[in-house]
Amino acid sequence: MKIYLRLLQYVRPLGRTVLQYLATTIPYTFFSVFRLALLMPVLSLLFDQEETIERVTKLPEFALEFSYFKNVFYYYLLHFIDNDGKFAALMYVCVIIFASTLLSALFKYLSDVILAKVYANMNYSLQRSFFDKITSLHIGYFSNERKGDLIARMTTDMGEVLSSMKNSMTLILREPIMIVTYFIAMVNISPGLTLMALMVLPLSGGVISGIANRLKKRARKSQTLAGKLTTTLEEVLGGLRVVNAFNAKDFVMNRFDNEGKALRKVTVSIAKRRDLASPLSEFLGVLVILGIVLYGGDQILNSQNSELTGSQFITFIAIFSQVLPPAKNISKAIASIQKGIAGAERMFEVLDVENKVVSKNGAKELASFEQGIEFENVSFSYEEEMVLKNINLKVPKGKTVALVGPSGGGKSTLADLVPRFYDPVEGAVKIDGRALTEYKLESLRDHMGIVTQESILFNDTVFNNIAFGIKSATLEQVRRAAEIANANEFIQELENGFDTVIGERGSKLSGGQRQRLSIARAVLKNPEILILDEATSALDSYSEKLVQEALTTLMKGRTTLVIAHRLSTIQHADHIVVVKDGQICEEGTHEGLILQGGVYKKLIEMQCL
Numbered sequence: 275m276k277i278y279l280r281l282l283q284y285v286r287p288l289g290r291t292v293l294q295y296l297a298t299t300i301p302y303t304f305f306s307v308f309r310l311a312l313l314m315p316v317l318s319l320l321f322d323q324e325e326t327i328e329r330v331t332k333l334p335e336f337a338l339e340f341s342y343f344k345n346v347f348y349y350y351l352l353h354f355i356d357n358d359g360k361f362a363a364l365m366y367v368c369v370i371i372f373a374s375t376l377l378s379a380l381f382k383y384l385s386d387v388i389l390a391k392v393y394a395n396m397n398y399s400l401q402r403s404f405f406d407k408i409t410s411l412h413i414g415y416f417s418n419e420r421k422g423d424l425i426a427r428m429t430t431d432m433g434e435v436l437s438s439m440k441n442s443m444t445l446i447l448r449e450p451i452m453i454v455t456y457f458i459a460m461v462n463i464s465p466g467l468t469l470m471a472l473m474v475l476p477l478s479g480g481v482i483s484g485i486a487n488r489l490k491k492r493a494r495k496s497q498t499l500a501g502k503l504t505t506t507l508e509e510v511l512g513g514l515r516v517v518n519a520f521n522a523k524d525f526v527m528n529r530f531d532n533e534g535k536a537l538r539k540v541t542v543s544i545a546k547r548r549d550l551a552s553p554l555s556e557f558l559g560v561l562v563i564l565g566i567v568l569y570g571g572d573q574i575l576n577s578q579n580s581e582l583t584g585s586q587f588i589t590f591i592a593i594f595s596q597v598l599p600p601a602k603n604i605s606k607a608i609a610s611i612q613k614g615i616a617g618a619e620r621m622f623e624v625l626d627v628e629n630k631v632v633s634k635n636g637a638k639e640l641a642s643f644e645q646g647i648e649f650e651n652v653s654f655s656y657e658e659e660m661v662l663k664n665i666n667l668k669v670p671k672g673k674t675v676a677l678v679g680p681s682g683g684g685k686s687t688l689a690d691l692v693p694r695f696y697d698p699v700e701g702a703v704k705i706d707g708r709a710l711t712e713y714k715l716e717s718l719r720d721h722m723g724i725v726t727q728e729s730i731l732f733n734d735t736v737f738n739n740i741a742f743g744i745k746s747a748t749l750e751q752v753r754r755a756a757e758i759a760n761a762n763e764f765i766q767e768l769e770n771g772f773d774t775v776i777g778e779r780g781s782k783l784s785g786g787q788r789q790r791l792s793i794a795r796a797v798l799k800n801p802e803i804l805i806l807d808e809a810t811s812a813l814d815s816y817s818e819k820l821v822q823e824a825l826t827t828l829m830k831g832r833t834t835l836v837i838a839h840r841l842s843t844i845q846h847a848d849h850i851v852v853v854k855d856g857q858i859c860e861e862g863t864h865e866g867l868i869l870q871g872g873v874y875k876k877l878i879e880m881q882c883l
């Protein structure tokens with residue numbers, strides 16, 4: 275129930291939506307019942323039983339009641355019979371039935387439109403909340419989560435949630451109103467038959483409840499398996515080159531088959547239980563109808579003083595038959611709601627994740643960068659094992675500090691602490707003497723630019739990739755940034771220049787071209803602090819030369835933290851720090867470290883072999 279109430283928060287404004295829905299559902303229900311009730315006078319006229327038609331000789335005073343509309347109808351019906359004959363009266367009834375059907379269809383359409391708007395608005399609100407949460411979570415969260423599963427939560431699970439909420443609107447508002455209205459009409463015809471008809475509700479309710487209770491657990495399992503399947507698909511699409519190169523199609527197909535078969539088994543199990551509710555409700559309804567036929571038929575055939583006429587009996591059966599579809603819809607809605615709640619639980623697991631890296635209350639804007647960056651007794655761990663241990667380091671403003679050392683030593687982790695992708699578990703990273711946590715996160719990152727080994731580009735135009743995150747960028751500014759990054763020449767050779775769409779992750783470009791676009795993006799941002807994480811390690815010699823020239827231009831006058839394996843690219847750094855096993859084991863200039871004859875010299879010698 276808590277999950278459902280929480281979902282209702284995304285239906286805004288809830289009160290107005292409910293009122294609008296009721297304002298269209300109630301007239302729809304009224305005209306649906308009214309047109310069926312008109313069967314009685316039609317049958318009476320056709321079978322020469324006009325004496326059974328209710329005698330209303332005076333036009334009643336207006337009242338917002340069913341009886342008022344009924345009496346007005348009978349008043350004019352008798353008027354037509356007495357003055358114009360039975361056929362004119364029959365035409366009058368047919369016109370009223372036509373008008374009632376038209377109004378019923380109109381109000382049903384309006385109620386469905388309202389429901390569609392609710393569905394669309396809720397879909398947008400949920401997707402926006404989920405996307406906002408995903409984009410604001412700390413980077414560490416995604417180390418333990420599968421991207422495919424997150425995508426499944428935002429697509430498959432959200433689809434179940436929205437379908438559930440759509441069905442619940444009919445379950446809570448429309449169907450009960452229709453059933454109650456139908457039963458009121460039935461009571462007016464025959465209280466005894468209505469009492470018998472009421473047997474179908476507790477019977478159906480018991481059956482549906484038993485089925486629904488078993489659905490939720492299976493639904494959650496189904497959605498978890500769907501997430502695994504999406505993960506497999508996402509990983510294979512991202513690694514098709516490797517799959518083909520290693521002839522691993524059979525391997526990935528076997529993995530896909532195992533997960534797909536498990537999902538199929540659970541899906542079939544859910545369908546068996548879910549789809550059982552509707553035919554069972556229908557079967558029980560038919561049983562009750564048969565009982566009503568026997569009971570009512572006995573009254574009409576064998577009782578001389580029976581108040582139930584043939585036309586009333588047929589009308590009663592017709593109205594009761596309309597109770598069964600809402601009852602079936604309720605059974606389907608309950609099953610759908612159970613699946614929706616299971617999907618909502620999986621969505622809320624993500625929405626409820628605590629973001630460990632946020633701006634604290636009272637945080638200040640980093641208006642300007644004046645002095646430098648300092649790591650003060652910094653230690654960090656992803657889980658239990660420490661990745662960084664008691665790091666002390668200063669990066670003065672305007673200087674270039676290079677981080678080198680064996681792979682897995684903690685260089686990238688150390689750099690990731692500066693833009694607060696993570697926070698240290700001990701110690702503090704400071705800018706201008708203040709801990710990073712004292713600054714607003716957005717203002718802190720506004721002063722930083724990052725170029726990584728993997729060029730993160732989007733399936734968009736060259737212009738939009740360079741101007742990413744900068745709404746006010748002009749074409750001239752973007753072109754100038756591309757020139758500084760040595761990218762303008764190859765951009766001009768593209769089919770549509772800066773308007774060329776570069777494909778997913780920049781797949782239409784070479785590695786060097788992608789990296790130069792990343793540098794152009796950093797140039798356009800014009801950051802005071804620059805972080806270069808293996809920016810040239812994946813490039814060929816020619817591309818590396820162009821990229822290195824662009825980086826050298828970019829680094830001028832900026833405070834730069836460089837992570838490099840190719841030590842030839844950082845020999846002119848102001849300060850070189852050797853990080854090994856999460857600790858600083860050496861630091862100094864290139865010449866000074868060579869003279870020390872330690873780890874740095876060994877790394878240089880290995881790369882010179």
